[in-house]
Amino acid sequence: MSTVSALSPALPADWRDFLALTKPRVMTLVVFTGLCGMLAAPVPIHPVLGFTAILCIALGAGAAGALNQWYESDLDAKMKRTQRRPLPAGRMERQSALHFGVGLAVFSLVLMYFAINLVATIILAVSILFYVFVYTIWLKRRTPQNIVIGGAAGAFPPLIGWAAATGDVATLPILLFLLIFLWTPPHFWALALFVKTDYANAGVPMLPVVSGERTTRHQIGLYSIPMAVAGIAPWPLGLTGPVYGVVAVVLNAVFLVLAARIALRTSQPDDKMAPEKTLFKYSILYLFVVFGALVVDRWVS
Amino acid sequence: MTEQNNISAETTDAIRARQRSRARIMAVLLGVFVILVFAISIVKIQIAHSG
Numbered sequence: 001m002s003t004v005s006a007l008s009p010a011l012p013a014d015w016r017d018f019l020a021l022t023k024p025r026v027m028t029l030v031v032f033t034g035l036c037g038m039l040a041a042p043v044p045i046h047p048v049l050g051f052t053a054i055l056c057i058a059l060g061a062g063a064a065g066a067l068n069q070w071y072e073s074d075l076d077a078k079m080k081r082t083q084r085r086p087l088p089a090g091r092m093e094r095q096s097a098l099h100f101g102v103g104l105a106v107f108s109l110v111l112m113y114f115a116i117n118l119v120a121t122i123i124l125a126v127s128i129l130f131y132v133f134v135y136t137i138w139l140k141r142r143t144p145q146n147i148v149i150g151g152a153a154g155a156f157p158p159l160i161g162w163a164a165a166t167g168d169v170a171t172l173p174i175l176l177f178l179l180i181f182l183w184t185p186p187h188f189w190a191l192a193l194f195v196k197t198d199y200a201n202a203g204v205p206m207l208p209v210v211s212g213e214r215t216t217r218h219q220i221g222l223y224s225i226p227m228a229v230a231g232i233a234p235w236p237l238g239l240t241g242p243v244y245g246v247v248a249v250v251l252n253a254v255f256l257v258l259a260a261r262i263a264l265r266t267s268q269p270d271d272k273m274a275p276e277k278t279l280f281k282y283s284i285l286y287l288f289v290v291f292g293a294l295v296v297d298r299w300v301s
Numbered sequence: 302m303t304e305q306n307n308i309s310a311e312t313t314d315a316i317r318a319r320q321r322s323r324a325r326i327m328a329v330l331l332g333v334f335v336i337l338v339f340a341i342s343i344v345k346i347q348i349a350h351s352g
Contacts, residue, residue: 011315011319015322049344
């Protein structure tokens with residue numbers, strides 16, 4: 001039996017495994033924030049070009065996800081949450097993932113340049129390179145600040161969407177960048193609090209593993225304050241109307257309450273971590289609704 | 302020997318099926334890409350004429 005297996009040529013990876021390499025669930029948030037950045041721009045973009053720009057953002061994010069999985073296949077194999085991915089599960093060769101990731105990245109950039117403009121292409125290139133080299137290769141295994149600085153990679157899509165429509169960058173998309181940048185630490189640290197063992201087993205220096213639960217809880221509370229400021233700021237600065245302003249105030253108030261609840265509590269033995277799970281889920285809803293409100297506000301005004 | 306040949310045939314069939322499935326997806330994606338490039342070209346020409 002083992003002789004037959006050894007002689008059998010390896011089965012080529014299924015197309016679904018290539019799709020899984022692109023982290024489709026993460027991509028939905030990237031595509032949505034990119035689309036909202038584009039729709040919030042003061043200059044309309046032709047639907048065909050708008051679709052192409054969003055496609056390029058999605059492909060660029062997919063490429064970054066594939067390269068991340070290529071580099072981290074050893075870590076993924078150690079964590080329950082990720083061990084069924086195509087590389088650790090042995091359904092794909094590492095080289096195929098590398099070729100796929102690089103090919104997709106180049107394709108997305110070339111298409112963005114020829115169909116849209118140079119500014120959007122440069123920001124897309126920076127976001128892919130930042131995610132792969134700064135976050136994945138440099139920071140993730142070295143410092144508990146990995147997601148603080150690395151979070152910038154996921155904050156670029158609204159800037160790219162805006163740049164695709166206008167050809168430049170302005171205050172509003174920079175504030176949207178800041179909002180996602182400051183949203184990332186509380187979002188991921190809430191997750192890290194209830195999957196701490198997984199990260200510790202894999203040797204990833206997430207904040208709860210390195211500095212302990214108490215520090216992480218305080219940091220979640222602290223980061224939520226500038227995040228709320230960045231989220232509400234477009235309204236008093238006159239960059240958005242009251243629709244966005246009211247939604248942003250309510251959503252940020254709820255976020256601050258949930259974050260404060262985590263910051264002030266101490267987990268018990270066999271704790272189900274319900275407040276942490278609630279904040280993690282709410283933070284995803286928060287980002288979708290805030291960006292949705294931005295577009296609705298633009299249409300209303 | 303017979304068993305080995307059977308398994309080998311099954312493996313070959315599985316590889317062929319996987320290759321066919323990937324080729325179909327690739328063909329669809331290339332078709333979509335051609336349509337997209339055509340649409341982008343038309344839009345760019347329109348914008349150039351109106352601008």
